[in-house]
Amino acid sequence: MERTRVIDSDELLSIRAAELYYEENRTQDEIGTLLRLTRWKVGRLLAQAKASGFIRIEIVHPRARRLSVERRLREATGLTDAIVVSSAGVASDEELQSRTAQAAADYLTGLRPVPRTLGISWGRTLHEVGLHLKQGWAHGVNVVQINGGVSLNRRAGTAAATAVSIAHKGAGAATLLPSPAILERLETKQAIESDRAVAAVLNLATAASAYLFSAGQADENSALVDSGYLTAEQVAELVRKGAVGDIVGRYIDSNGNIVDPDLDGRTLGIQLEQLRQAKTAIAVIAGSSKHAVARAIVGSGLCSILVTDEDTALAILGEEA
């Protein structure tokens, strides 16, 4: 146990020095006088205290990011870019999601080159990204849906609203994918897919210069269950087969592979390969329930840019508390 660890006298001194330096903001010279040390010794003690991790500096702000985690994430995974928002002082998962969506909106706004065509998925997270975007975030961006929309219940308009909102605020137009996300029969899906209007949208989606999408966890709270495409039982069955979550409506396992080829065949939208090969594929994922999907997505290269929260990032790095 920690308590029994021997604390050498330099360690204690370094703590005393740190108290005076950080809490009382004395100069190293003053501290030297107080503790009967040279100021150089004090400097070294402080460096030691920092190096030992006794000094914890946190930036407590809803817009704070964790640059060090971002860097480690980039290095460990080969992501082009990583945006990690701090979870310091966050009470709820909603707050975390909101912060992450905000960060995604910021990233999108600053993205260069500005995408001509932006392919997006739908869901609560994407919706919130739309809300956080500022009017004029881009000057003429075409937004195209990359997977079938919500259409089976009262929340029918959400997916469309998200696309329209993002497009509108970016002074551009939205192209909707007029199809359900998952069809009951393969033939139906193929029929819709080959419809000229739908095919045109899919072509546009395939040619998008950037993608922005989220992911869903594999449980009864999934948006696909909520929208009526799948039952809780069907999702449970997918979990048994190894599903950790879905991305653009397609369920993947922890290696990023399709879990159920039959189901996937009936799912309408761009292929995962499309995302894997895209230069700018931005995944926005937040909340503790999505650690597993996030890991799968990043691990299998399904996104090139990840916007997420600190805890999820640490989970991907295998450093969760």
Add this chain to the structure above:
Amino acid sequence: MERTRVIDSDELLSIRAAELYYEENRTQDEIGTLLRLTRWKVGRLLAQAKASGFIRIEIVHPRARRLSVERRLREATGLTDAIVVSSAGVASDEELQSRTAQAAADYLTGLRPVPRTLGISWGRTLHEVGLHLKQGWAHGVNVVQINGGVSLNRRAGTAAATAVSIAHKGAGAATLLPSPAILERLETKQAIESDRAVAAVLNLATAASAYLFSAGQADENSALVDSGYLTAEQVAELVRKGAVGDIVGRYIDSNGNIVDPDLDGRTLGIQLEQLRQAKTAIAVIAGSSKHAVARAIVGSGLCSILVTDEDTALAILGEEA
């Protein structure tokens, strides 16, 4: 709600600057280049971030103290000295108690002038202080008990052991008060008190050059209940009368006044006045259950030096989270 607060652009900039400064440790000049600002502006943003409380610096170490809280406590209460241990990263109340006891041992060791006679009470906390003291912490200190000891059950030896241990490690002798803490009848108490041996100890106690004592909360977990001097019901009755805890066996209310004069008359040991007038009266109090007593003790001048944990200190200052 916080979320709706407008975040002006300088605030955001100051957060970006802080991230680069504290997480990536860039120089203010570098940050200036990155954010297209002069280095002076960066310095000001950083200062602003600090002033707004966005930068939280914590010293995470079992021996860390909170000097700023100590200072505020001294200023607000007129204590001669205050020692406040950090409760950062503390899981249990035991851990807190242990840290506080350690700090008390440190304080005692560094106390100048070294007390010739040290009056002590007994209890779990004092016992632990004894454990943390190092062999040779003083060179010939006489330890004298200032209130009647535990003697009604199996833990009979604890009080004596504490005194002996503290004295022994300080190369001195212990003088025990050979009496129960509370007597059933006033006459018995008076009789014991006037016994030559007991009177001699009490005289010694009254003349002590420093006092070290703890406090007990007023509930069924009190050491006095545990030792069999009082029943849980009696304590409950005292609480109804306004008791917040006990100090050297005497129950006080939130103003530091004796709650039950009859009971107090039957309690053997030095008077509270004695502590109030002592130049060096060190109270060691830790744990959330003792906030109320701590407040009463400090508020009514029953100690001149307080050793406690951060949460208790904040409670005394009226700033509890």
Add this chain to the structure above:
DNA sequence: GGACCCCCTGCTCATCTGAGCAAGATTCCA
């Protein structure tokens, strides 16, 4: 016991940072 090596100490010097100041910008009234 002596030679050697390594780490720690205290130093110089260059860089970084904060205080204070004057000029310019902005706001706020009349």
Add this chain to the structure above:
DNA sequence: TGGAATCTTGCTCAGATGAGCAGGGGGTCC
């Protein structure tokens, strides 16, 4: 709109800090 008051900006300069280096003390290995 004018003018005063206030805030902001970029600066100088002095103080604070970190990097790197030479010397000394202590430990170690023959």
